[in-house]
Amino acid sequence: MQAFFEKQFGGQRGRDGLMALLMGGPAFLLLVIFMIWPFIRGLDLSTTNQRFDGAAATRLDPWYANYDQILSVNLIQLPDVPDDVPYSAPRAGWYRARTPDCKACEDEFECEIGAEGDTICANNCAQMCEKGDLIFRWRGKSLGEVGLEKWADYEIARNFSLFGNQYAIIAKDPLFWKGLMNNFYFALAVVPVQTALALLLAILVNQKLPYRNVFRTMYFSPVVTAMVIIAVVWKFLYNPEFGLINEMIEFITFGQVKGSDWLQSSTMAMPAIIIMSIWQGVGFQMIIFLAGLQDIPEDLYEASGIDGANMWQQFRFVTLPMLRNTMIFVVLTTTILAFRLFDQVNVMTPDGGPEESTATMVWYAIRQGWTQFSVGYASAISVVFVAIVLIISLIQRSIVREESALDR
Amino acid sequence: MTTGTLNQQQLAEAQRREMIARVIHIVRRVIAYSLLIFLGFVFLFPIIFMVVAAFKPNDRVIADLASAKAFLPNPGDLTMDNINNVFDRVRFGHLMFNSLFTTLVTVIAGLFINSMAAYVLARLRWFGRTFMLSLVVSLIIIPLEAIAVPLMMQVNQMSGLLNIVTLGILVLLTGLLWLIVWNASGKFLSEHDATRSLPNPVINVLQALTMVIIALPLEVLAYFMIGQIDEGGSWLNSYHVQILPFLAEPFSIFLFYQFFIGIPKDFDEAAYVDGAGPFRIYWQIMVPLSRPVIATVAILKFLQFWSFYMWPLMVTRGDEYQPLMVGMSYFQTQAPILWGSIMAYAAMVTIPVLITFLLFQKWFVASVSSSGVKG
Numbered sequence: 001m002q003a004f005f006e007k008q009f010g011g012q013r014g015r016d017g018l019m020a021l022l023m024g025g026p027a028f029l030l031l032v033i034f035m036i037w038p039f040i041r042g043l044d045l046s047t048t049n050q051r052f053d054g055a056a057a058t059r060l061d062p063w064y065a066n067y068d069q070i071l072s073v074n075l076i077q078l079p080d081v082p083d084d085v086p087y088s089a090p091r092a093g094w095y096r097a098r099t100p101d102c103k104a105c106e107d108e109f110e111c112e113i114g115a116e117g118d119t120i121c122a123n124n125c126a127q128m129c130e131k132g133d134l135i136f137r138w139r140g141k142s143l144g145e146v147g148l149e150k151w152a153d154y155e156i157a158r159n160f161s162l163f164g165n166q167y168a169i170i171a172k173d174p175l176f177w178k179g180l181m182n183n184f185y186f187a188l189a190v191v192p193v194q195t196a197l198a199l200l201l202a203i204l205v206n207q208k209l210p211y212r213n214v215f216r217t218m219y220f221s222p223v224v225t226a227m228v229i230i231a232v233v234w235k236f237l238y239n240p241e242f243g244l245i246n247e248m249i250e251f252i253t254f255g256q257v258k259g260s261d262w263l264q265s266s267t268m269a270m271p272a273i274i275i276m277s278i279w280q281g282v283g284f285q286m287i288i289f290l291a292g293l294q295d296i297p298e299d300l301y302e303a304s305g306i307d308g309a310n311m312w313q314q315f316r317f318v319t320l321p322m323l324r325n326t327m328i329f330v331v332l333t334t335t336i337l338a339f340r341l342f343d344q345v346n347v348m349t350p351d352g353g354p355e356e357s358t359a360t361m362v363w364y365a366i367r368q369g370w371t372q373f374s375v376g377y378a379s380a381i382s383v384v385f386v387a388i389v390l391i392i393s394l395i396q397r398s399i400v401r402e403e404s405a406l407d408r
Numbered sequence: 409m410t411t412g413t414l415n416q417q418q419l420a421e422a423q424r425r426e427m428i429a430r431v432i433h434i435v436r437r438v439i440a441y442s443l444l445i446f447l448g449f450v451f452l453f454p455i456i457f458m459v460v461a462a463f464k465p466n467d468r469v470i471a472d473l474a475s476a477k478a479f480l481p482n483p484g485d486l487t488m489d490n491i492n493n494v495f496d497r498v499r500f501g502h503l504m505f506n507s508l509f510t511t512l513v514t515v516i517a518g519l520f521i522n523s524m525a526a527y528v529l530a531r532l533r534w535f536g537r538t539f540m541l542s543l544v545v546s547l548i549i550i551p552l553e554a555i556a557v558p559l560m561m562q563v564n565q566m567s568g569l570l571n572i573v574t575l576g577i578l579v580l581l582t583g584l585l586w587l588i589v590w591n592a593s594g595k596f597l598s599e600h601d602a603t604r605s606l607p608n609p610v611i612n613v614l615q616a617l618t619m620v621i622i623a624l625p626l627e628v629l630a631y632f633m634i635g636q637i638d639e640g641g642s643w644l645n646s647y648h649v650q651i652l653p654f655l656a657e658p659f660s661i662f663l664f665y666q667f668f669i670g671i672p673k674d675f676d677e678a679a680y681v682d683g684a685g686p687f688r689i690y691w692q693i694m695v696p697l698s699r700p701v702i703a704t705v706a707i708l709k710f711l712q713f714w715s716f717y718m719w720p721l722m723v724t725r726g727d728e729y730q731p732l733m734v735g736m737s738y739f740q741t742q743a744p745i746l747w748g749s750i751m752a753y754a755a756m757v758t759i760p761v762l763i764t765f766l767l768f769q770k771w772f773v774a775s776v777s778s779s780g781v782k783g
Contacts, residue, residue, distance in 0.1 A: 016532040019686040024528030026577045027521045028540060030656035033570060035547055035555060042558035052561065201447070209440060217769055218448040221455065224765040224772065226715030228733040229754045232740065233458050236747060242473050244457060279451070284776055291777030340551050343717045362553040369557035370722050378557040386554040393549060 039386075046380035052373035066380035069172045078159065078166035079146040176381065178356050179364045180388070185270060186277075186360070187338035194278045195330055198285030199323070203315075205286070206293045216290070220283040227280060231347035234276045238262035238348075263348055266355040273344050273358055281337070285330050292326030293319070328400050332393065339389055342366065361385050453479065455758070461751035462490055469748050490752035497749070498738055499727055500756065507731040510650045510720075511713045513625045515706055517581055518655045522705065523698070525656070526664030527690045531676065541665070547658040552719065559653060560722050563643040571637050574652055578633065582626040586619045588691065593618040649723045650731070654713065660705045663779070667701040668694060704775035707768075714761060732757050 046066055050057035060066060102125060106112060111121030143149050157174035160167055171177050205216045222230065237244045239262075246259025262272040300318050309317065320327075342362040345353075352359035352367075365385060369378025456479050461469045463486050472478050494500055528534070529541050566574075593615045597603045603611065620627070633648045643649040675697070676689045684692070695702070717733045724730045727738075736757075739750045765772055 016686065017534040020528045020532045020534040020537070023524040023687065023690065024532075024540075026580060027525030027656040027661060029573060029577060030521070030652070031544070031547065031658065033574065034559065034653035034656070035550065035658075038555040038559040038562050039550065041562060042555060045558055045561065050561070052564070054565075204440070204444065204447075207440060209437070209444075212444075215444045215448055216773070217766070219451050220769075220773070221762060221765065222451055223776075224711060224761055225455065225758050226717075226733055226761075228715060228717045228736060229758055230454070232736060232750060233454050233754055236750070237454060237457070242470050244453075244473055244478055247473055247478075283451070287773055287776040288779075336549075336551070340553050342553060343715075346718075346721075365553070365557060366718065366722070370560065375557055375561050382554050382557055386550065389551065389554070390549065 042379040042382055045376050046383050048376045049374075050376040050379075052369070052375050057376065060376075066377050067384070069377070070176050070380055070384055072154070072172040073157070073177060074151070074154065074170050076148070076151065076168055076170060078168050079148070080166065175352075175356060175359060176361070176364060176384075179359045179361045182270060182358060183339050183341065183360050186274060186341055187335055189271075189274045190278055190281075190338050191331060191334045193274075194282050194285060194334055195327070197278065198282050198330065199289050199327075201282065201286040202289035202293055203319075206290060216286075219286055222280045223283040225280070227343045228347055230276065230280050231344045234272075235263065235348050238272050240264055263358075264354060266353070266357040269349060269353040269357045273348060276348075277341075277344060281334070285334070288330055289323065289326060292323045296322045332396055335392060335396065336389060339385070339392070361388070455762075458751050458758070459755045461748060462755040463487060463752075464748060465489065466746050466748040469751065490746070490748040491756065493746065493749045494753050494756065497742075498735055498753075500753075503727060503730060503732045503735040506647075506729060507714065507733070509625065509628075510647060510731060511710060511716075513629060513647075514651050514654050514713050515709045517626065517651075518657060518660060518709055519702060519706060520581065520584070521655050522657060522660040523664045523695065523702070524690065526661045526668055527686075527694055529661070530665050530668035531689075531694075532686060544658045544661050544665075548662060552654075556719065556722065563649050563653070563723065566637075566643050574648075575630070575633060575637070578626065578630050578648075578652070582623055582630060585623045585626060589619040589622045590615050644723050645725055645729055647729060650716075650720055650729070653719075657709070660709065663701055663705055664698070667698050671697055700774065700778065703771050704778050707772055707775040708779055 045057075047063040048057040048059055062068075105125035106121060109120050109125065111125070143152050151170055153172050154170040155172070155174050157169045157171045157177055159169070169177075201219055205212050205219070240246060240259065243259070243262070245262070249257055249259050260268045263269050296319065300322070301314055304314050304318055340362060341360045345358050345360055345363050346366075349358045352363065361381065362385065365378045365381040368374045368381060460479055460481050463481055464472065465485055465487050466489075468482065468485060472482075525544075529537060529544070562570075594611065597606070597611050597614055603614070606614075629648055629651065632646060636643065636646050636648070671694065675693050676684075679689050679693055715733060716731065720731050720734045724734060727735060736750075736753060739745070739753055
């Protein structure tokens with residue numbers, strides 16, 4: 001024991017140890033206090049019903065109840081019962097039963113909740129009809145009647161028909177899954193497009209042209225502009241009535257193509273955010289590719305030129321292989337960034353967009369934890385989020401490792 | 409005779425080829441430049457639009473959208489109304505101070521803390537070094553978004569012990585800065601012609617003054633922090649809640665570490681033989697040699713914290729401690745919503761950074777590329 005202390009704290013090594021404590025201590029302590037400890041606390045909180053207002057929290061029973069709520073998802077076949085509901089059921093597929101009050105209201109105003117163009121009913125009865133009890137029904141039958149009582153905690157995330165049968169993806173928390181899917185949508189669109197565009201821009205500004213640095217600066221300037229500012233400006237540009245983007249689309253196509261509703265349409269809101277994010281981020285990746293391009297020795301191009309390679313072949317067999325490491329770095333970081341998507345979404349569509357089409361995992365966690373004070377539930381979402389980010393980066397890394405093993 | 413005509417033919421042929429080559433060259437240049445300019449427009453049009461709209465009367469902002477006028481200021485009705493309106497409706501100067509203060513302290517104090525930690529990891533031999541190194545590297549993957557909610561919970565109910573520890577770190581940093589400034593200013597004052605002949609006590613007073621002035625941001629921060637801790641446990645709505653959790657950052661430590669292990673050990677061994685201790689080696693050998701990586705970390709962190717949005721949104725209420733990015737929401741949520749004012753606010757936030765970028769663009773570009781090549 002004494003020998004151990006002698007070794008650690010005596011002589012040169014001892015002085016190093018003391019200085020390590022003094023100089024490195026602040027950083028390591030701060031990391032422990034503000035990263036590692038909150039992470040561990042998050043794991044703990046995720047098994048409780050902790051709320052932000054400080055009310056006493058209890059451990060959930062079972063402890064994984066939050067995770068169960070978040071992750072429960074299933075695919076079921078919907079029973080084929082005749083549709084005797086006089087109005088179109090709400091989006092969620094199975095709907096809350098109408099209470100007698102609601103029914104009476106409908107009868108009084110001779111209207112139908114949910115019927116197209118029926119504003120009388122919406123104005124007078126909507127609230128009353130919303131307050132129905134939470135027994136879900138499917139096509140007028142209670143879930144027990146059609147053998148779905150097992151799924152009473154679930155809501156329909158999406159239903160579709162296949163070979164004449166009705167199927168539904170059901171989840172206890174459809175909004176989380178919606179957010180996860182939106183994250184994947186964003187990542188699958190942004191990562192390839194942004195990487196390809198960045199490489200293209202890098203090649204373009206890497207040509208030996210006078211004033212190329214001016215253009216490099218232009219393409220990089222969105223990167224130094226804060227995302228919040230960009231999101232606010234683009235929100236104005238995307239305005240469907242008088243937004244500049246629609247005006248430009250109509251101008252360029254001579255009015256042949258009508259503009260889109262962008263942020264106010266459930267199908268175009270995410271693409272709108274994707275386009276803006278690529279516009280903002282591509283300059284950063286361009287610079288990284290540019291550094292990679294400038295590291296490629298000129299002789300390789302000369303040698304391949306002498307061998308008769310054309311420009312495409314030079315790109316395919318010289319540039320791309322030499323940029324492998326840069327490419328890996330760019331793809332890895334862009335993917336992780338895509339899953340951290342929050343700022344743009346929160347500024348442009350604070351409520352998650354039409355039909356939650358721009359809700360993301362991080363947005364949902366912040367909404368639960370910060371807006372709605374459900375810290376326990378939000379912590380559980382954060383843990384799932386970390387797990388997903390870890391899994392994705394591990395998968396990417398193992399792919400990279402396999403490829404480099406093949407190269408050797 | 410025949411050879412002569414042949415030569416002439418060859419000459420004409422050669423000239424023709426040269427002409428074609430030149431035309432092709434020019435055409436390629438034209439195509440390349442028109443592509444570059446078109447892309448330049450794509451990347452700049454929202455920024456140009458924003459700046460131009462900031463100086464237009466509110467009704468013109470929307471009226472001009474249908475034509476190229478959106479990008480051109482109308483000489484007739486240039487106005488400062490929007491900018492005055494921004495100053496009327498929010499305490500813009502105060503918000504700007506909040507943003508600058510939190511960003512600069514986070515960046516500069518962060519440089520200190522992270523480079524020292526990296527030096528300790530790269531050069532000193534101590535128990536647990538390899539473990540700490542792998543811990544730091546693995547922490548890079550954990551994004552702030554993942555711990556934001558529990559972190560908010562934690563800073564809302566900081567325990568007494570954590571308050572003391574974090575305050576201790578802040579005091580230690582301030583002391584370190586004092587020490588460095590004291591030494592540097594002492595050396596400067598005793599060597600400079602104008603001050604060399606001053607008596608020692610006067611020099612000491614001057615040293616102390618420079619010391620206190622240069623470390624002012626940290627002192628102010630510590631002052632605010634002590635005041636708030638005195639009032640109660642919560643850190644919400646303060647400067648330090650926006651600074652302290654982000655001082656130590658694994659990625660910065662990693663960048664510094666990578667740079668430090670590339671510096672030949674002969675340098676510090678020579679200094680060690682001359683009797684220099686670890687801190688002196690760090691401050692007088694490693695830091696002067698690592699200007700590129702200091703610029704890299706400083707610029708990357710500046711960009712990150714200048715546009716920091718999610719965390720300040722969660723932990724601040726009202727404009728007392730809010731940064732510019734969060735203050736923007738005031739214009740979007742409070743009636744009347746005037747797009748001219750919003751664009752003016754956006755331009756006023758963006759233009760200083762854009763000018764800084766234009767002045768130091770070589771450093772910006774170098775920092776971004778070195779973040780990627782090594783990462």
